[in-house]
Amino acid sequence: MQWRSLSLAALVVLGLVAAALGFGAAGDAAAAGSSASSPPPSLPLITPPPPGGGGGAGDGGVGALPPSPPPPPDSGCCGGGGGGGNNGGFKDVPGNGLALPPGPNFDLPPGVEALPGQAIAVFRGSDPVGIGADFAADHDSAVVDYFLLARLNLHVFLLQVSAARPFGAVLQDMANDPRPLWVQRDQPFSTTQSAQQTSGAAGGNAAPPAARPYAFDRINLGMASGIGRGASARIAMVDSGVDLAHEALAGAHISAVDVIRNSKTVPGEGHGTAIAGIMLGRNSISGIAPDAELLAIRAFHQSDARSTAAQSSSYYVAKGISHAVDAAVQVINLSLTGPQDRLVTQIVEQALMARIAVVAAAGNGGAGAPPAYPAAQPGVIAVTATDGKDRLYSHANRGSYVTLAAPGVDILCAAPGNAYGHLSGTSMAAAYVSGLAALMLDRQAALAPTQLRKILELSATDLGRPSRDPEFGAGRIDAAAAFARLAGN
Numbered sequence: 001m002q003w004r005s006l007s008l009a010a011l012v013v014l015g016l017v018a019a020a021l022g023f024g025a026a027g028d029a030a031a032a033g034s035s036a037s038s039p040p041p042s043l044p045l046i047t048p049p050p051p052g053g054g055g056g057a058g059d060g061g062v063g064a065l066p067p068s069p070p071p072p073p074d075s076g077c078c079g080g081g082g083g084g085g086n087n088g089g090f091k092d093v094p095g096n097g098l099a100l101p102p103g104p105n106f107d108l109p110p111g112v113e114a115l116p117g118q119a120i121a122v123f124r125g126s127d128p129v130g131i132g133a134d135f136a137a138d139h140d141s142a143v144v145d146y147f148l149l150a151r152l153n154l155h156v157f158l159l160q161v162s163a164a165r166p167f168g169a170v171l172q173d174m175a176n177d178p179r180p181l182w183v184q185r186d187q188p189f190s191t192t193q194s195a196q197q198t199s200g201a202a203g204g205n206a207a208p209p210a211a212r213p214y215a216f217d218r219i220n221l222g223m224a225s226g227i228g229r230g231a232s233a234r235i236a237m238v239d240s241g242v243d244l245a246h247e248a249l250a251g252a253h254i255s256a257v258d259v260i261r262n263s264k265t266v267p268g269e270g271h272g273t274a275i276a277g278i279m280l281g282r283n284s285i286s287g288i289a290p291d292a293e294l295l296a297i298r299a300f301h302q303s304d305a306r307s308t309a310a311q312s313s314s315y316y317v318a319k320g321i322s323h324a325v326d327a328a329v330q331v332i333n334l335s336l337t338g339p340q341d342r343l344v345t346q347i348v349e350q351a352l353m354a355r356i357a358v359v360a361a362a363g364n365g366g367a368g369a370p371p372a373y374p375a376a377q378p379g380v381i382a383v384t385a386t387d388g389k390d391r392l393y394s395h396a397n398r399g400s401y402v403t404l405a406a407p408g409v410d411i412l413c414a415a416p417g418n419a420y421g422h423l424s425g426t427s428m429a430a431a432y433v434s435g436l437a438a439l440m441l442d443r444q445a446a447l448a449p450t451q452l453r454k455i456l457e458l459s460a461t462d463l464g465r466p467s468r469d470p471e472f473g474a475g476r477i478d479a480a481a482a483f484a485r486l487a488g489n
Contacts, residue, residue, distance in 0.1 A: 125153030189338030215407035230289030236324035243268025270308030277414035288435030335427030
Protein backbone atom coordinates (compact mmCIF):
# COMPACT_ATOMS: atom_id res chain seq x y z
CA MET A 1 0.00 0.00 0.00
CA GLN A 2 1.28 3.43 -0.95
CA TRP A 3 1.06 5.97 1.85
CA ARG A 4 -0.84 9.13 1.15
CA SER A 5 -0.48 11.52 4.07
CA LEU A 6 -2.29 14.84 3.79
CA SER A 7 -0.88 18.02 5.25
CA LEU A 8 -2.95 20.58 7.14
CA ALA A 9 -3.10 22.72 4.00
CA ALA A 10 -4.38 19.76 2.04
CA LEU A 11 -7.05 19.13 4.66
CA VAL A 12 -8.23 22.71 4.31
CA VAL A 13 -8.34 22.14 0.54
CA LEU A 14 -10.44 19.02 1.12
CA GLY A 15 -12.82 21.07 3.24
CA LEU A 16 -13.17 23.62 0.45
CA VAL A 17 -13.75 20.88 -2.08
CA ALA A 18 -16.42 19.31 0.12
CA ALA A 19 -18.16 22.66 0.51
CA ALA A 20 -17.86 23.66 -3.15
CA LEU A 21 -18.79 20.49 -5.02
CA GLY A 22 -22.46 20.87 -5.89
CA PHE A 23 -24.52 20.92 -8.97
CA GLY A 24 -26.76 23.36 -10.73
CA ALA A 25 -24.61 25.68 -12.88
CA ALA A 26 -24.05 24.16 -16.30
CA GLY A 27 -21.14 24.90 -18.57
CA ASP A 28 -21.72 26.75 -21.83
CA ALA A 29 -22.01 23.55 -23.81
CA ALA A 30 -24.51 22.10 -21.39
CA ALA A 31 -26.47 25.33 -21.27
CA ALA A 32 -26.72 25.33 -25.03
CA GLY A 33 -28.31 21.90 -24.88
CA SER A 34 -30.95 22.97 -22.34
CA SER A 35 -34.27 24.54 -23.18
CA ALA A 36 -34.22 28.32 -22.82
CA SER A 37 -37.95 28.45 -22.19
CA SER A 38 -38.06 25.80 -19.48
CA PRO A 39 -34.72 25.47 -17.65
CA PRO A 40 -34.26 22.40 -15.47
CA PRO A 41 -34.74 22.81 -11.72
CA SER A 42 -31.84 23.91 -9.60
CA LEU A 43 -30.23 22.00 -6.76
CA PRO A 44 -28.66 24.48 -4.35
CA LEU A 45 -25.04 24.50 -3.32
CA ILE A 46 -24.86 24.32 0.46
CA THR A 47 -22.56 26.49 2.53
CA PRO A 48 -21.34 24.62 5.64
CA PRO A 49 -22.39 26.19 8.94
CA PRO A 50 -19.80 27.97 11.08
CA PRO A 51 -17.99 25.86 13.69
CA GLY A 52 -20.03 25.27 16.81
CA GLY A 53 -19.72 23.63 20.17
CA GLY A 54 -19.92 19.88 20.56
CA GLY A 55 -20.71 17.54 23.39
CA GLY A 56 -17.98 16.13 25.56
CA ALA A 57 -16.52 12.71 24.85
CA GLY A 58 -17.01 9.86 27.24
CA ASP A 59 -14.98 6.73 27.93
CA GLY A 60 -13.26 5.23 24.94
CA GLY A 61 -13.64 8.41 22.90
CA VAL A 62 -17.40 7.92 22.46
CA GLY A 63 -19.63 10.73 23.62
CA ALA A 64 -23.04 12.23 22.95
CA LEU A 65 -23.44 13.74 19.52
CA PRO A 66 -23.66 17.53 19.40
CA PRO A 67 -27.08 18.95 18.55
CA SER A 68 -27.86 19.50 14.89
CA PRO A 69 -27.33 23.09 13.76
CA PRO A 70 -30.12 24.74 11.76
CA PRO A 71 -30.09 23.90 8.04
CA PRO A 72 -27.42 25.96 6.26
CA PRO A 73 -28.60 28.73 3.94
CA ASP A 74 -29.08 28.24 0.23
CA SER A 75 -26.19 29.82 -1.65
CA GLY A 76 -28.32 30.22 -4.75
CA CYS A 77 -26.45 27.99 -7.19
CA CYS A 78 -28.31 28.18 -10.42
CA GLY A 79 -29.20 26.07 -13.45
CA GLY A 80 -29.18 22.30 -13.93
CA GLY A 81 -26.79 20.03 -15.78
CA GLY A 82 -27.90 19.69 -19.38
CA GLY A 83 -27.57 17.17 -22.13
CA GLY A 84 -26.11 14.45 -19.95
CA GLY A 85 -22.74 16.17 -20.22
CA ASN A 86 -20.05 15.34 -17.70
CA ASN A 87 -20.12 17.70 -14.70
CA GLY A 88 -22.94 19.72 -16.22
CA GLY A 89 -23.85 21.30 -12.90
CA PHE A 90 -20.73 22.19 -10.96
CA LYS A 91 -19.87 25.59 -9.69
CA ASP A 92 -16.11 26.08 -10.04
CA VAL A 93 -15.76 28.97 -7.60
CA PRO A 94 -17.12 28.72 -4.03
CA GLY A 95 -19.30 31.48 -2.68
CA ASN A 96 -16.39 33.04 -0.79
CA GLY A 97 -14.63 33.79 -4.09
CA LEU A 98 -11.73 31.42 -3.53
CA ALA A 99 -10.68 29.46 -6.60
CA LEU A 100 -11.43 25.75 -6.27
CA PRO A 101 -8.08 23.91 -6.08
CA PRO A 102 -7.69 20.32 -7.27
CA GLY A 103 -8.13 17.63 -4.62
CA PRO A 104 -6.48 14.21 -4.31
CA ASN A 105 -7.04 12.11 -7.40
CA PHE A 106 -6.52 8.51 -6.35
CA ASP A 107 -8.96 5.63 -6.50
CA LEU A 108 -9.63 2.43 -4.63
CA PRO A 109 -7.63 -0.53 -5.95
CA PRO A 110 -9.75 -2.79 -8.19
CA GLY A 111 -11.21 -5.96 -6.77
CA VAL A 112 -11.04 -5.09 -3.08
CA GLU A 113 -13.98 -4.79 -0.70
CA ALA A 114 -12.35 -2.20 1.53
CA LEU A 115 -8.82 -1.05 2.08
CA PRO A 116 -7.31 -3.05 4.94
CA GLY A 117 -6.27 -1.35 8.15
CA GLN A 118 -8.50 1.70 7.83
CA ALA A 119 -10.33 3.48 10.61
CA ILE A 120 -12.74 6.40 10.83
CA ALA A 121 -12.34 9.12 13.45
CA VAL A 122 -15.09 11.67 14.12
CA PHE A 123 -14.41 14.99 15.88
CA ARG A 124 -16.45 18.01 16.89
CA GLY A 125 -16.71 20.74 14.28
CA SER A 126 -15.51 23.24 16.87
CA ASP A 127 -12.10 21.52 16.82
CA PRO A 128 -9.54 22.82 14.30
CA VAL A 129 -9.42 20.74 11.14
CA GLY A 130 -5.76 19.99 11.87
CA ILE A 131 -6.82 17.75 14.75
CA GLY A 132 -7.15 14.86 12.32
CA ALA A 133 -3.52 14.95 11.24
CA ASP A 134 -2.36 15.38 14.84
CA PHE A 135 -4.49 12.46 15.99
CA ALA A 136 -3.26 10.25 13.13
CA ALA A 137 0.38 11.03 13.89
CA ASP A 138 -0.17 10.07 17.54
CA HIS A 139 -1.57 6.68 16.52
CA ASP A 140 0.77 5.36 13.81
CA SER A 141 -1.65 6.45 11.08
CA ALA A 142 -2.01 8.84 8.16
CA VAL A 143 -5.02 10.83 6.94
CA VAL A 144 -6.39 9.45 3.67
CA ASP A 145 -9.51 11.60 3.27
CA TYR A 146 -11.77 14.05 5.09
CA PHE A 147 -15.24 15.57 4.89
CA LEU A 148 -17.35 17.89 7.00
CA LEU A 149 -20.69 16.46 8.12
CA ALA A 150 -22.35 19.84 7.97
CA ARG A 151 -25.73 19.10 9.55
CA LEU A 152 -24.06 17.77 12.72
CA ASN A 153 -21.01 20.03 12.47
CA LEU A 154 -18.56 17.11 12.64
CA HIS A 155 -15.12 16.52 11.14
CA VAL A 156 -14.89 13.00 9.67
CA PHE A 157 -11.45 11.56 8.87
CA LEU A 158 -10.48 8.34 7.10
CA LEU A 159 -7.20 7.04 8.53
CA GLN A 160 -4.76 4.42 7.22
CA VAL A 161 -3.14 2.57 10.11
CA SER A 162 0.49 1.57 9.77
CA ALA A 163 1.19 -2.14 9.47
CA ALA A 164 3.93 -1.79 12.09
CA ARG A 165 1.41 -2.53 14.88
CA PRO A 166 -1.63 -4.82 15.05
CA PHE A 167 -4.68 -2.98 13.74
CA GLY A 168 -6.84 -3.97 16.72
CA ALA A 169 -4.33 -2.58 19.20
CA VAL A 170 -4.14 0.76 17.37
CA LEU A 171 -7.94 0.96 17.12
CA GLN A 172 -8.23 0.37 20.86
CA ASP A 173 -5.67 3.10 21.58
CA MET A 174 -7.66 5.45 19.33
CA ALA A 175 -10.86 4.61 21.20
CA ASN A 176 -9.16 5.40 24.51
CA ASP A 177 -8.08 8.83 23.26
CA PRO A 178 -10.52 11.48 24.60
CA ARG A 179 -10.27 13.77 21.56
CA PRO A 180 -12.62 12.09 19.06
CA LEU A 181 -16.35 11.66 19.60
CA TRP A 182 -15.90 8.12 18.35
CA VAL A 183 -13.69 5.90 16.22
CA GLN A 184 -14.74 2.86 14.22
CA ARG A 185 -13.61 0.40 11.58
CA ASP A 186 -14.18 1.32 7.94
CA GLN A 187 -16.57 -1.48 6.97
CA PRO A 188 -17.16 -2.92 3.47
CA PHE A 189 -20.25 -2.05 1.41
CA SER A 190 -21.17 -3.32 -2.05
CA THR A 191 -23.72 -2.74 -4.78
CA THR A 192 -26.33 -5.45 -5.17
CA GLN A 193 -25.27 -6.89 -8.49
CA SER A 194 -26.22 -9.86 -10.67
CA ALA A 195 -25.09 -11.49 -13.92
CA GLN A 196 -25.27 -9.23 -16.97
CA GLN A 197 -25.69 -10.13 -20.62
CA THR A 198 -24.74 -7.24 -22.89
CA SER A 199 -25.80 -6.25 -26.38
CA GLY A 200 -24.60 -3.40 -28.52
CA ALA A 201 -21.06 -2.06 -28.25
CA ALA A 202 -19.02 1.06 -27.75
CA GLY A 203 -18.27 0.99 -31.49
CA GLY A 204 -21.73 2.32 -32.23
CA ASN A 205 -23.75 -0.80 -33.01
CA ALA A 206 -27.48 -0.24 -33.30
CA ALA A 207 -29.25 0.10 -29.99
CA PRO A 208 -32.14 -2.21 -29.13
CA PRO A 209 -35.48 -0.81 -30.31
CA ALA A 210 -37.10 1.52 -27.81
CA ALA A 211 -39.61 -0.56 -25.91
CA ARG A 212 -41.88 0.02 -22.96
CA PRO A 213 -40.41 -1.90 -20.00
CA TYR A 214 -42.64 -4.66 -18.62
CA ALA A 215 -42.19 -2.93 -15.27
CA PHE A 216 -44.33 0.02 -16.41
CA ASP A 217 -47.29 -2.24 -17.16
CA ARG A 218 -46.77 -4.27 -13.99
CA ILE A 219 -46.89 -1.16 -11.77
CA ASN A 220 -49.77 0.41 -13.76
CA LEU A 221 -47.75 3.48 -14.65
CA GLY A 222 -49.79 4.25 -17.76
CA MET A 223 -53.05 4.14 -15.78
CA ALA A 224 -51.94 6.80 -13.29
CA SER A 225 -54.00 9.98 -13.53
CA GLY A 226 -52.15 13.29 -13.55
CA ILE A 227 -48.71 11.75 -13.69
CA GLY A 228 -45.86 13.82 -15.11
CA ARG A 229 -42.25 13.14 -16.02
CA GLY A 230 -40.66 14.33 -12.77
CA ALA A 231 -39.46 17.70 -14.09
CA SER A 232 -39.39 19.41 -10.70
CA ALA A 233 -38.06 16.45 -8.72
CA ARG A 234 -34.48 16.16 -7.43
CA ILE A 235 -32.93 12.72 -6.95
CA ALA A 236 -29.50 11.64 -5.76
CA MET A 237 -27.94 8.22 -6.18
CA VAL A 238 -24.89 6.91 -4.32
CA ASP A 239 -23.39 4.26 -6.55
CA SER A 240 -20.59 3.52 -8.98
CA GLY A 241 -19.86 5.87 -11.89
CA VAL A 242 -22.40 6.76 -14.59
CA ASP A 243 -21.56 6.81 -18.31
CA LEU A 244 -22.88 10.31 -18.93
CA ALA A 245 -22.19 10.02 -22.66
CA HIS A 246 -24.52 7.02 -23.09
CA GLU A 247 -27.16 7.55 -25.76
CA ALA A 248 -29.89 6.40 -23.37
CA LEU A 249 -29.05 9.36 -21.10
CA ALA A 250 -28.71 11.99 -23.85
CA GLY A 251 -30.64 15.08 -22.80
CA ALA A 252 -31.08 13.93 -19.21
CA HIS A 253 -30.41 16.43 -16.43
CA ILE A 254 -27.53 14.69 -14.65
CA SER A 255 -24.63 16.10 -12.67
CA ALA A 256 -21.94 13.90 -11.21
CA VAL A 257 -19.28 13.94 -8.51
CA ASP A 258 -16.69 11.37 -7.46
CA VAL A 259 -16.30 11.43 -3.67
CA ILE A 260 -13.55 8.80 -3.74
CA ARG A 261 -11.21 10.85 -5.92
CA ASN A 262 -12.67 14.26 -4.98
CA SER A 263 -13.17 14.87 -8.67
CA LYS A 264 -15.74 16.44 -10.94
CA THR A 265 -15.31 13.70 -13.54
CA VAL A 266 -16.53 10.13 -13.12
CA PRO A 267 -15.71 6.94 -15.04
CA GLY A 268 -18.53 5.10 -16.76
CA GLU A 269 -19.26 1.95 -14.74
CA GLY A 270 -21.93 -0.71 -15.08
CA HIS A 271 -24.04 -0.54 -11.94
CA GLY A 272 -24.32 3.23 -11.75
CA THR A 273 -25.12 3.53 -15.46
CA ALA A 274 -27.87 0.91 -15.13
CA ILE A 275 -29.50 2.61 -12.12
CA ALA A 276 -29.39 6.05 -13.78
CA GLY A 277 -31.02 4.61 -16.90
CA ILE A 278 -33.89 3.03 -14.97
CA MET A 279 -34.68 6.37 -13.38
CA LEU A 280 -33.89 8.88 -16.16
CA GLY A 281 -33.46 6.83 -19.35
CA ARG A 282 -34.79 8.09 -22.64
CA ASN A 283 -34.43 7.27 -26.33
CA SER A 284 -33.55 3.54 -26.35
CA ILE A 285 -34.52 2.96 -22.70
CA SER A 286 -37.58 4.42 -21.00
CA GLY A 287 -36.86 5.79 -17.55
CA ILE A 288 -39.61 6.11 -15.00
CA ALA A 289 -38.88 9.81 -14.27
CA PRO A 290 -36.95 10.96 -17.37
CA ASP A 291 -37.20 14.70 -16.70
CA ALA A 292 -36.09 14.61 -13.06
CA GLU A 293 -32.78 16.13 -12.03
CA LEU A 294 -30.21 13.59 -10.87
CA LEU A 295 -27.08 14.01 -8.78
CA ALA A 296 -24.98 10.91 -9.52
CA ILE A 297 -22.52 10.46 -6.64
CA ARG A 298 -19.73 7.98 -7.29
CA ALA A 299 -18.80 6.34 -3.98
CA PHE A 300 -18.16 2.83 -5.37
CA HIS A 301 -15.33 1.38 -7.44
CA GLN A 302 -16.32 -1.23 -10.04
CA SER A 303 -14.64 -4.55 -9.29
CA ASP A 304 -16.24 -6.72 -11.99
CA ALA A 305 -17.57 -5.30 -15.26
CA ARG A 306 -19.66 -8.33 -16.24
CA SER A 307 -21.68 -8.54 -13.04
CA THR A 308 -21.44 -4.75 -12.46
CA ALA A 309 -20.17 -5.54 -8.94
CA ALA A 310 -18.77 -2.49 -7.19
CA GLN A 311 -17.17 -2.06 -3.77
CA SER A 312 -16.93 0.73 -1.25
CA SER A 313 -16.74 1.28 2.50
CA SER A 314 -18.76 2.93 5.21
CA TYR A 315 -16.64 6.09 4.99
CA TYR A 316 -17.28 6.73 1.30
CA VAL A 317 -20.95 5.70 1.51
CA ALA A 318 -21.39 8.18 4.37
CA LYS A 319 -19.51 10.87 2.48
CA GLY A 320 -21.72 10.32 -0.56
CA ILE A 321 -24.96 10.48 1.42
CA SER A 322 -23.73 13.60 3.22
CA HIS A 323 -23.07 15.23 -0.16
CA ALA A 324 -26.63 14.38 -1.25
CA VAL A 325 -28.09 15.86 1.93
CA ASP A 326 -26.07 19.06 1.48
CA ALA A 327 -27.43 19.34 -2.08
CA ALA A 328 -31.02 19.39 -0.74
CA VAL A 329 -32.34 16.60 -2.94
CA GLN A 330 -35.77 15.08 -2.31
CA VAL A 331 -34.98 11.38 -2.85
CA ILE A 332 -31.77 9.40 -2.25
CA ASN A 333 -31.47 6.05 -4.03
CA LEU A 334 -29.16 3.58 -2.28
CA SER A 335 -28.89 0.44 -4.43
CA LEU A 336 -26.24 -0.91 -2.07
CA THR A 337 -25.90 -3.05 1.02
CA GLY A 338 -23.56 -3.46 3.98
CA PRO A 339 -23.47 -4.07 7.73
CA GLN A 340 -25.04 -1.86 10.36
CA ASP A 341 -22.61 1.04 10.72
CA ARG A 342 -22.63 3.93 13.16
CA LEU A 343 -21.47 6.65 10.76
CA VAL A 344 -23.77 5.58 7.92
CA THR A 345 -26.68 5.31 10.36
CA GLN A 346 -26.08 8.85 11.64
CA ILE A 347 -26.01 10.31 8.13
CA VAL A 348 -29.07 8.42 6.92
CA GLU A 349 -30.88 9.71 10.00
CA GLN A 350 -29.87 13.25 9.06
CA ALA A 351 -31.26 12.71 5.56
CA LEU A 352 -34.60 11.61 7.00
CA MET A 353 -34.63 14.59 9.37
CA ALA A 354 -34.03 16.83 6.36
CA ARG A 355 -37.28 15.47 4.85
CA ILE A 356 -35.47 13.44 2.21
CA ALA A 357 -36.99 10.10 1.21
CA VAL A 358 -34.32 7.37 1.46
CA VAL A 359 -34.90 4.30 -0.74
CA ALA A 360 -32.57 1.31 -0.39
CA ALA A 361 -32.17 -2.17 -1.86
CA ALA A 362 -33.27 -4.92 0.53
CA GLY A 363 -30.36 -7.13 -0.55
CA ASN A 364 -29.63 -10.15 -2.73
CA GLY A 365 -28.39 -12.53 -0.03
CA GLY A 366 -31.29 -14.97 -0.14
CA ALA A 367 -33.75 -16.25 2.43
CA GLY A 368 -31.20 -16.89 5.17
CA ALA A 369 -29.24 -13.65 4.87
CA PRO A 370 -29.07 -11.20 7.78
CA PRO A 371 -30.77 -7.81 7.40
CA ALA A 372 -29.03 -5.54 4.90
CA TYR A 373 -28.24 -1.95 5.78
CA PRO A 374 -29.11 0.83 5.32
CA ALA A 375 -32.37 -0.77 4.09
CA ALA A 376 -33.07 -2.23 7.56
CA GLN A 377 -32.68 1.15 9.27
CA PRO A 378 -35.99 2.56 10.57
CA GLY A 379 -37.48 5.15 8.24
CA VAL A 380 -35.76 3.82 5.12
CA ILE A 381 -37.94 2.40 2.32
CA ALA A 382 -36.49 -1.10 1.83
CA VAL A 383 -37.27 -2.56 -1.60
CA THR A 384 -37.28 -6.19 -2.73
CA ALA A 385 -37.52 -7.42 -6.34
CA THR A 386 -40.20 -9.25 -8.30
CA ASP A 387 -40.43 -10.56 -11.88
CA GLY A 388 -42.95 -10.03 -14.67
CA LYS A 389 -45.39 -12.41 -12.98
CA ASP A 390 -45.08 -10.85 -9.51
CA ARG A 391 -42.93 -13.71 -8.25
CA LEU A 392 -40.25 -12.93 -5.68
CA TYR A 393 -36.68 -12.69 -6.95
CA SER A 394 -35.08 -15.93 -5.82
CA HIS A 395 -31.96 -14.26 -4.35
CA ALA A 396 -33.82 -11.52 -2.47
CA ASN A 397 -33.38 -11.05 1.27
CA ARG A 398 -36.37 -11.67 3.50
CA GLY A 399 -37.22 -9.91 6.73
CA SER A 400 -39.63 -7.70 8.62
CA TYR A 401 -37.71 -4.64 7.42
CA VAL A 402 -38.81 -5.17 3.78
CA THR A 403 -41.17 -2.30 2.94
CA LEU A 404 -42.21 -2.76 -0.69
CA ALA A 405 -41.63 -4.81 -3.81
CA ALA A 406 -40.99 -3.58 -7.35
CA PRO A 407 -39.94 -5.12 -10.67
CA GLY A 408 -36.27 -6.08 -10.61
CA VAL A 409 -35.80 -9.26 -12.64
CA ASP A 410 -34.45 -9.25 -16.22
CA ILE A 411 -34.53 -5.47 -16.49
CA LEU A 412 -33.11 -4.01 -19.70
CA CYS A 413 -30.42 -1.56 -18.59
CA ALA A 414 -27.90 0.81 -20.11
CA ALA A 415 -24.28 -0.36 -19.93
CA PRO A 416 -21.11 1.70 -20.48
CA GLY A 417 -20.10 2.39 -24.07
CA ASN A 418 -23.61 2.59 -25.55
CA ALA A 419 -24.15 -1.06 -24.68
CA TYR A 420 -27.14 -2.69 -23.02
CA GLY A 421 -27.73 -5.64 -20.75
CA HIS A 422 -30.34 -7.38 -18.63
CA LEU A 423 -29.83 -7.16 -14.87
CA SER A 424 -31.71 -8.63 -11.93
CA GLY A 425 -31.68 -7.64 -8.30
CA THR A 426 -33.12 -5.47 -5.58
CA SER A 427 -30.93 -2.62 -6.87
CA MET A 428 -33.08 -2.34 -9.97
CA ALA A 429 -36.28 -2.55 -7.93
CA ALA A 430 -35.11 0.25 -5.62
CA ALA A 431 -34.51 2.50 -8.64
CA TYR A 432 -38.13 2.04 -9.77
CA VAL A 433 -39.40 3.01 -6.32
CA SER A 434 -37.11 6.06 -6.24
CA GLY A 435 -38.42 7.07 -9.66
CA LEU A 436 -42.04 6.70 -8.57
CA ALA A 437 -41.29 8.71 -5.43
CA ALA A 438 -39.84 11.46 -7.67
CA LEU A 439 -43.03 11.49 -9.76
CA MET A 440 -45.13 11.84 -6.61
CA LEU A 441 -42.94 14.67 -5.32
CA ASP A 442 -43.17 16.33 -8.71
CA ARG A 443 -46.92 16.40 -8.13
CA GLN A 444 -46.79 17.35 -4.42
CA ALA A 445 -43.40 18.78 -3.47
CA ALA A 446 -44.40 19.24 0.19
CA LEU A 447 -44.98 15.52 0.68
CA ALA A 448 -42.99 14.36 3.74
CA PRO A 449 -41.05 11.07 3.57
CA THR A 450 -43.41 9.48 6.09
CA GLN A 451 -46.44 10.51 4.04
CA LEU A 452 -44.86 9.26 0.83
CA ARG A 453 -44.02 5.91 2.41
CA LYS A 454 -47.53 5.53 3.83
CA ILE A 455 -49.15 6.22 0.44
CA LEU A 456 -46.85 3.73 -1.29
CA GLU A 457 -47.63 1.06 1.32
CA LEU A 458 -51.40 1.60 1.36
CA SER A 459 -51.60 1.62 -2.45
CA ALA A 460 -49.37 -1.43 -3.00
CA THR A 461 -50.75 -4.65 -4.49
CA ASP A 462 -50.64 -7.34 -1.82
CA LEU A 463 -48.55 -10.36 -2.85
CA GLY A 464 -47.76 -13.62 -1.12
CA ARG A 465 -49.42 -14.17 2.23
CA PRO A 466 -52.36 -11.88 3.08
CA SER A 467 -51.33 -8.49 4.48
CA ARG A 468 -47.73 -7.54 5.18
CA ASP A 469 -45.11 -10.29 5.05
CA PRO A 470 -41.28 -10.62 5.18
CA GLU A 471 -41.04 -11.53 1.48
CA PHE A 472 -42.96 -8.70 -0.23
CA GLY A 473 -43.48 -6.20 2.58
CA ALA A 474 -46.70 -4.28 1.94
CA GLY A 475 -46.72 -5.49 -1.67
CA ARG A 476 -45.68 -4.45 -5.16
CA ILE A 477 -45.90 -0.74 -5.94
CA ASP A 478 -48.90 0.45 -7.99
CA ALA A 479 -48.46 3.89 -9.55
CA ALA A 480 -52.13 4.34 -10.47
CA ALA A 481 -53.32 3.50 -6.96
CA ALA A 482 -50.59 5.67 -5.42
CA PHE A 483 -51.59 8.71 -7.50
CA ALA A 484 -55.25 8.13 -6.67
CA ARG A 485 -54.39 8.25 -2.98
CA LEU A 486 -52.10 11.23 -3.57
CA ALA A 487 -54.98 13.16 -5.12
CA GLY A 488 -57.01 12.67 -1.95
CA ASN A 489 -54.11 13.43 0.39
